Structures are given as C-alpha cells and as structure tokens.
Amino acid sequence: MAERSEDPRKDAMEELKNFGRDILKNIKDKEPPRMKIPSRSTSNIVYDEDKRFYSLAGKKTTRTAANMRQVKKFAQTLCAADFCKDLIEAGKSATLREMYYTSEGWPTGGFSSQDRSDRVVEDIESAFELKREDLGLLPEEDGASIFGDLIVREGDMEVEATEAGRAGYTIPPTMSDVEFVECGAERVLAVETMGMYHRLVQEEAWDTYNSLIVALKGQPARATRRFLKRANNDLGLPVYLFTDGDPFGFHIAMVVISGSAKLAYINHELAVPDAKFIGVTASDIEEYKLPTDPLRDSDIKRLKQLLDDPRYSDEEWQKEIEKMLKIKKKAEQQAFSKYGLEYVVEEYLPTKLGLN
C-alpha cells in the first residue's frame, strides 16, 4: 500500500498505477500476472472489539491469469481498473450501472449481470484499500440533507448549508470531493426521516441547539456515513442519532455506529463508534406515554437477533431491547407530536442532548 496523501483521488491513481506496474513486472519476469484480494466471505469478517466495528481478518485469495477459470475475471478486473483510471484522469465519475453497460465495449466482453461487475469493484476497493468514490464510481443513492452552520466547497462552488433552500444542502454521492471550509455548529443531530428533519429546520432547532441537522432518509447512504465520519473526525463534532423506536431504527443507528458486515472492508472509513443513539427507546415509550404500534412477529424475531449481535452487546442496548420485547410495542419519532408539533424540539431533544 502506498503512503496516503490528503487527496483520496490522487492516492487512488497511485494505487492503480502500482497495480499496473506489478502486472507488467509479472509479465517481464515471465510469471503469470496475479493479484491478492482480501476474502470478503463471512468467515473472514470479524467484529473488532477495539475498533468497535466489523472489519476483515487476514485471509486473502489470489486471482491469476494462469488459471483458466479466473483469466476472464482477471482481465475484467484490469479493464475495470483502467476504466477507473480514465475517470480519475478526466475528473469524472460514473455510476456502477454505467460501468456495467460500458463493459460491453471492453476487449474482455461485458459481465453477465451487474452483480458481477459490482463485485469486481469491491475486489479493487478491498485489494487496494480504496473507496469506490475515490475511484470515480458513484453510488446511485442520494446523500443526506443537511441544514446548519456549515460551509463546504465542491470544486469552485462554495455552499452554505443554511442558504441552499429549506430542503437543505444535499450531500453529493462523492463525499471525497467535498471540502469543509467553515463550521460553527457544535454537534451533529442526525434523524431518520425527512419529516423530522423538516420539523427541526422549521422550529430552528439547528440554531437553538447549534447543530447540523442531518436527514438520514432511512438507512443512510455511503456518502451520508462518510459525511458523519468526517464531521466526527475532521470537525471534531459529537454525533447524535435520533431514529424510530423499532428494530429498523436501531439498525439504522447501528450501521452508522459500527458499520455493516457487508462493508467490512471499508468500515474504517465509514463507522462512527462514538456516535450516540438518543432514542426512541423502549424507556422513552413508557416515560413519554407515546402512541405505539404492537410489535410484529418479524420485529420480535429481529430484536432477538440483535440481543446476540456483538454490536449491541453493551448494557444500555441490552436493557432497551429486552424492555421492548417485554412491552411488545414500538413507536415512531414523529409520535411526540401527540403533545404538539414543538414538543420534540422543546422537551425531548434538549433532555436527551443534556441541554436542559
């Protein structure tokens, strides 16, 4: 692995060039061209107690042009690396879907399905410890909406996150190209739904609590998780997560905190182990007498799985999951409007944030 600079795209270019040089050297040395790729199979994914997120253990596989069953995939991996090199050189990006269609014009021929071309991208990401965004590949999903005291730069565009409309500044899919220029906020308050986001913007919670309001929009996109990671790391802001009080809400929070197993090879760039879940908890449901829905069978099953999941092993999570299983009820974050639209801003959140 080459040394890393401040510019992830430049680092990606360096890695890709080294990859090319290695292959050339193999050929000159009359050895079969080959590469090592960390295994992403379940047996190689471990929960790292120290880092507090999922990461890959040491198992690697070798892909080589000397193996008839691997040679096409090996060549496609080279073509994909070449495609990414062209993107970086041109300062462009492409969706995974576009790469899949573009591959139809490669000398190797295209992939039989997008799953396969996506996996080759993951191979390159994990082999060289790069993010696809730095390779010029953009995820399809929208990033979060942000409102609050933050100025960012994208290329030669400077954007104030309180001046981009009430729907907020939208994180582009490629967070690598976003530079933090100035931030006056003291914390990040990330919420699950756009409904809650609009409530907090409207009640000026971003101002009252000097917070960046971030709408996760359900399970957060990679760009959103990268934003939260960088807000925590680069800006030193504490991150608070406010989701629905149900298994999916817990999952959304935990994906931010500890990353997902599927993305174990990249969690060190995404996970925010110090992010704090501030509800809705089962205790909140009782304490605030919230309107609830009964747990479904699938909710109960999911909650029981969470009890055995190492990411939820701390006492607080265990207690709240047990309690939810006991009361057999769940509640949404908008349920606080039982007490008026402002209640969540004036009572619940300041209590949870310790600002009362």
Add this chain to the structure above:
Amino acid sequence: MAERSEDPRKDAMEELKNFGRDILKNIKDKEPPRMKIPSRSTSNIVYDEDKRFYSLAGKKTTRTAANMRQVKKFAQTLCAADFCKDLIEAGKSATLREMYYTSEGWPTGGFSSQDRSDRVVEDIESAFELKREDLGLLPEEDGASIFGDLIVREGDMEVEATEAGRAGYTIPPTMSDVEFVECGAERVLAVETMGMYHRLVQEEAWDTYNSLIVALKGQPARATRRFLKRANNDLGLPVYLFTDGDPFGFHIAMVVISGSAKLAYINHELAVPDAKFIGVTASDIEEYKLPTDPLRDSDIKRLKQLLDDPRYSDEEWQKEIEKMLKIKKKAEQQAFSKYGLEYVVEEYLPTKLGLN
C-alpha cells in the same frame, strides 16, 4: 369557492374560514351542520379528453353531523380544518404523520389508522379545491433535484440552482412557498434517475442545452410535479421527459403528463399535458442497438393495460407499446453508456430535443 389570489396559503385560509362560517350558520339556522364532498370513487373519475388529464365528475356526497354514523368523522374533519388553520396562521407545516399523531389530543379522539386521517385531508382538499401543501401539510417525500440557470426565493432565502452543490437545489415539499425569481433556461429536461442527473450535470448538459436538469427520482413526488407544472405555466418552458424504456418508465412520464387517477381532484394543479416524452422508446432500443433485458410477464401484462388506457391513446404511444411487445425487450436510460459516458449527452439527447 372564493376568488383565488396569488397567495395559495391566503386562499386556503379564506376557504377554511368560510367553511367555519357555513357551519356556524347551519347551527344558528337550527339546521344540522353539513358539508359537500366530491366523490373520489372510481365511478366519479373521468379522463377529460379536452383537458387531457383525469378529473372528477360532478357527483358529491354530503357529510353531516345529523347522521350518527358520520358525526365523529364530521367532527374530525372540523378538527383537521382547525389544525390546518393553526398551521397557516403560525406559518408552519406538518407531515400527515404528525397530524395523525396530533389527532390523539383532539376532543373527537384520534383516528384508528393514518389511512383514515389522510382521507380526511383529501376530503378537505377536494371539497375546497385546495392542495394539502397550501393547508400547511407536507408530503414525506423529497422533491426533485434541480441544476441549471434558475434562481428561486424561499422566504428570505434566495437560491441559485447552480450554486447549491452538485447534488443540486432540492425542491422543498411545499412548492407553494417557492417563488421563481429569475430563469435563463429555455427548457426543462426531467430524467428518471439520479444516475442520469449526475451524468448531465457532469457533462454540463444544463449549460450546453440551456436546460434545467430535473431528477424525478422514480415516480415523481407531488412537489416535483407541481414544479414542472409551474415551470411550464409560469415560466413558459417546454418540459421533456427522459425515462427508462420500460412500462414503469412510461408510467412515470405519463403521471407527469396526465396525472394519476388517484389524484384526479387535484390534477389541474399538477398535470403537464404538453410535456413531451423523449424516450427510451422501443424504436430507440432498435435504432441504437441498446443493451436490453427481456420483458417479464408482469411487464407484458402492464404494457397490454397501457394499450387500453385513454392516456396512451395517441398514435405514437400505441406504436411504441406495440413494438415493445413485439421485440419483448426493455432498456434503461443508462444503457447508452455502451457507447461511452458522453454519448447520451452528445448524440441521443440533442437528436431527441431537435438540437442537431
């Protein structure tokens, strides 16, 4: 119906006050309080050949406090109207979900499900020819992302749609609060996916073709459709629709053009009958030799339904649907990247827009 001003929120307030006055008059006259609501049942929804969208025919039902089976719903309708009046007075908005939870505190008691509170909102919308956005109720969904030569005002915030980040200016859920300040673009180019949106922004198609690039993000939100309607009406811009070449893509385009049956009571504010579908068509699939997927059985069934749908009765649609059924193939808008990422911008779109 009262005369309409330039300010939809003011109009909504006037209608709600008149509603209150009518009820008071009923009571003073010792008549049972009542209201008339246009029927939204299938039998009252008609495709208007002249207007070129679905609208409601004349059938109305009466809701009255004199009927034991209706009295609770009548009272809840009054409470909902009162809730909206408070929102407008406070200059606020709330999600339908928030209103549903708030209703738990009403003297009538809450609704047994959000479906029911949503329907009461639709009753008020159709009875007084108002949009829920003007009543202060905001849809949960995000609006479209926009990039191009447009300046809007939201309250005291002025936003340039080329200066809000590369992910663009996001339409807020309440388009009623958005004022068009300046527009130098000559047309609207609305595309189905964020992937295509990012391609067009990156290739500077908004500049080359002097267009507002609008990402519909699948089936467009109400705010997006309202934006397209106003861009067409108020700014006089032609609207072009570029979707995937499959039944869902056709549906997305047609919902913009002719509105949906479900929203027949409000289509006059949303439908853009002059919007032009510019593909992907079955003819494009053949002409451009696009990568395709085979039609599924559900696609074939859906296409056959479209053949009988009055909105698709014109010759061009009929020909393209027949052809797709014949070739049994569909293609996505990103499939043009088979010929390189720029192809769609440099070849396909200018041809379709008649700019070659």
